[in-house]
Amino acid sequence: MAASPAATRIDISGLGLSYDGTALFDGFDLTVEPGELLCLLGPSGAGKSTLLRAVAGLARTERGGVRFDGGCGVALMTQDDALLPWAKAIDNVVLGARLRGDRPDVQRAAALLRAAGVDAAAGRPATLSGGMRKRVALARLLYEDRPVALLDEPFSALDAITRRSVQALTRRLLAGRTAMLVTHDPFEALAMADRIVVLAGSPVRIALDAAPPRSGALRDPADPALRPLYLAVLAALEDAA
């Protein structure tokens, strides 16, 4: 596997963005530190996904913008895993190379699939379980080898056990990259995040910005030490709704 790319700071400043005629973002600021895994929470429609899309360059911003310090380039993983239904796992992983007109590095793709716990010879998405599809999507995210990883509710459709193992895997494999992960599950944020941001609308503002104790591995979200933060997140979410 290639070494992790240089860590990048994401600097969102003065972001203005309308959705269906109403100002969703109006002078919104947020900085994501290099190598940080930031979990974005907020009620439905609070602009979490839109913010991610703005960082990915998929949403048209009206004012302000997103700056990357230390190398730009994002990789995106969505709730709908967006795998090509006609392509085998390995072909899904190297899709980015094909789309950029590069020669696919099948060796690296196979190594990433194995690291994600998938047989490198795995078939089409329809032949894989939901958890396995997430692992393939994760391998594709890593194959892109971008300094910034954006994940939009990547694990919301998984059962508790599978989710926990994919969360641990994601946390381990994303180490060194700057990542923004949208979730509606406070426990997911408590387990994975270096920093938790709760958004409230509208226009979008930051209702809570907190950091759980540093940890290299996945945290136990039921740890009593995390309970005050859990209550604070819950209160912020209730306020925001």
Next chain:
Amino acid sequence: MRLALSALAVFAVLLGAWWALSASLGLPAYILPSPLQTAAAFAARPAFILENAAVTALEMALGFACGAILGILCALAMAAALPVRMVLRPVLVASQAIPVFALAPIFVVWMGYGMAPKIAIATLVIFFPVAAAFADGLRRTPPALAEAARVMAGTGLAARWRVLRHVTVPAALPALGTGLRVGAGVAAIAAVIGEWAGSSAGLGYVMLWANGRSQIALMFAALITLFALAIAFAALIDVLTRRMTPWIAETP
């Protein structure tokens, strides 16, 4: 396999109904020949019918190929550039607003009594379902796939082409398959319309020729041959198009 068996059963029931009808009504053979009389008419001149069936089959195949290629190119052009879409959309609709029956004699005047006008008519008829279905498919890439591809591919004309090639077109293949199957289903109709407008060969010509001589049993024999030809052609295209999209799970 089960489909083939059930099709055979339906065919047998229809044949039985035809038999019963022709036997019970007691109509003369020049109004409604029995299946046996039709078979006898076929057996009397098998070479004549089969030679003409080969002509119709060739018209169908060539018309289908031309119509499919034209339809695919048209849909691709519409997907590639918005201005092209603006120009081609009305052309597409207009091509179907004109009744083919009315065009057929003009095509014969322009292109003669040979195969050319039949192929042109079949092309015109088959082009539309292929172009419309494929264009629809190209416009309806699942949004998550389209966005993921955009993020990975970056910007620029070359990137857009590669997204088209690796994501948009494969995602539209099931829709193209539907269009091709619809086109295959009407290929025989298109060929016969061409033959009726003026021809010296083909099953449509045989039917007119037999009709003019009150050889209704021969006409029926040509009709049944055409029926078999149309079904075989549709089945062939059905198998080929389904092989094109092996990832599509179909409910039995």
